[in-house]
Amino acid sequence: MRERITVYLGGVVVLGLAMVPFVPGAPDSYLFYFLFLFFLHTAIAQSWNLVAGFTGQISLGQHAFFGLGAYTTALIWQRQLFGESYGYYFDPLVLILSGLVAGIFALMVGFPLLAKLRGDYFALGTLGFGEIIRVAFVKGGQFTGGPFGIIMPSSVYETLRPHYWVGLALAGGLTYMIHRIRRSHFGLALISVRDDELAASSHGIDILKYKLIAFALGAVFTGIAGSLYGHYLFHVSPDGFLNLNWTLYPILMAVIGGSGTVLGPVVGAFAMTAVFTLASVSYPEIHPIFSGAVIILVMLFMPNGIMRLAKR
């Protein structure tokens, strides 16, 4: 019952947030930009949560998926793959393809890694994969634009509204999906894999299949988030998109909020976005120092995340 109410409340909040862009002046405010970042962060934090929080597989290669999504968008657009008159800016097909490319890469590397590696070793394997992708794009020459990356025509930019809505849809949709998954047969299978792999396999659960699906789903959504952020920066580069920060941020947010819970990553994304933006507005030069200190403090005093703290 309480869960029902939470879902309805969540729906109302999402609807309310969806109306914000219609408020006069809102899209030009700093708060609007903050919310956009919050949605983006929620999306990547939930994607990581899907893999790590529910199946217990710590992925340290999320930045590769984020970058793959962004680069897919940039490459399609720069090369005008669908013809010159096609509108690439916020085209649903481009967004979805960006996610799919990340997902396909996830399936390709996920299959051998998940089949062979457990625990820390899987984490390290994904880290190695992420770095290989980064180097490949840096060294990609003409095709990837090398260390500089690819510039997209920013003249199409009018307002942050589409970014806001796509971000909201991504964050809200993903959170709702995780809520539904958790109660489904699929979700219970994931959780049982996390809690006791041996028992799960003896109950006939095809562990590899479930891990792989979760890993690929996480990659698809991270890829779409990467594409979305590409639509905002108009410059997709290794430093901006294949940066390990795109793996660290979602982990940070999910864990601070409470990984393995539905709302934890949302809370964590909100808290960390607030910390990051507050620090970068008030003390731009020491923002990363401040963020580092916050991570340590949160982990010292609420190691299970904000959501689990609230439950007690």
Place this chain on the structure above:
Amino acid sequence: MNPLLEIRNLAVAYGDVQALWDVSLNVEEGTIVSVLGANGAGKSTLMRTISGLMRPRSGEILFEGKVFSGKRPQQITAAGICHVPEGRGLFSQLTVQENLELGAYLPSVRGYFAQSLERVFELFPKLKERRHQQANSLSGGEQQMVAIGRAIMARPKLLILDEPSLGLSPIIVRQMFELIEALNRQGVTILIVEQNIRQALKIATRAYVLHTGRVAMEGRAEDLLANPEIQKAYMGTLD
């Protein structure tokens, strides 16, 4: 006189899953006490709680009349309780001698190191030959000797053995039970968890039967040995 070890109304849980309910148990000084029960009954959990690897949810553990529940393992070891865990817990990458040295890690017993080592090598001449070999290069029986030898190095007042006969051949198991009795005659009180119920009851003074986390039966070992219920439930298939 107080018993050496006294457990009162102990409750222990793994997260939300409770493993022990209201367990009370006494071990008198100089005796051998057996704890029996099916797999998953909570025997190892009880031993881990006594040695401080787990904290009880409620209840008390007294050793020599002093409250020990909630203390850390090193304090409990220092007080004279030595726990040989299920599966032996050897340091397989370390040599036999290094394993034995770590048995006498605490300053209170380190002074007796040479003396204890001699005693162990007297008991197990094989270990003296193999002292510089890595523990994992030994046979199962020899590894069990290292585990017990390591416990002797700690000069315990109470020795806890969790399924010491696991994976050993019947001849070795018999030798091991003889050894346990010999140690007991030398003054070491023993708390032993066993699947080898008949043998465990033969050497024991008292015994407790755990069933799904509760004490289902307790009494003098010889009474339990004669109890038809025990015979039917545990010994029919095993021996």
Place this chain on the structure above:
Amino acid sequence: MWQFLSLGLLAELTVNGILFGAMYGVAAVGLSLIFGTMRIIFIAQGTIIILGAYLVYWLFTLGGIDPYLSLLLVVPAAFIAGAGVYQALFRKAAAISDKNTSLLIAVGLMFLVQNTMSYAWTPNPKSIVTGYTALGVEILNMRLSFTRLMSMVIAFAATGAVVVFLRRTLVGKAVRAASENMQAAMLMGIDPHRVNAIAFAIGFALAGAAGVALATTYPFDPYFGFVFALKALIALALGGIGNVVGALVGGLALGLIESYSAFFISGGWADAISYGVFLLVLMFRPEGLFVRSIKKA
């Protein structure tokens, strides 16, 4: 390119690979020790090395203290700092079975330290130039840089000291025991916080030594630490996680791989090749390249 390849060149590539790899090796030895007892990859290790390098730099620039002499100051200071960092930041998290907490504290520490260094001392690379920086040593017709040779000596000596400590002292044996089976070690009366603190202290001391080795040979900046930690991680995987000598050998191997691939393939790809080897090793020889697989008795 092949026509230039002579035996002399090959030898030079090899030597340079080994000299640089020795530094990955010390970093990896530190990671290995901390991983042993704590079961976390201490991702801030590289950043601590950079902090050590800055310390050496400032001691030299402001105090005029010779970098090699500063070993006597930096290493003990780092040792104490390591134990302090464990007590202040990791002690509580070490007791939790979920390792994410410790891992994230390490991430936070890395953020904090590297950005503090960048803020305090600018992100521009620093390097130390002393009277002997340009000095060369002639060995077998090869001119080797004196400082790089010294770095290798420091790396080997530091690893050697750790090995002696682990094999010859009771506390060292307790650290090895705890790395293998913490619960059984606790039953021996070994205090887990004590061995964890020792692992951190030694890990930091090694980082201090590596800082001296780095500061005297290569320019460094605050953000290089993370890359260094990743390299150390690869070295660790090559050598077999939880094996101290293997970690050093893994570092040397990585140095060679990088040296060769930078020459034969091209500079930028060297990293990708290291990570590729890393992945292959993880998948096909997770116990490391240089460990004979232990036969079950």
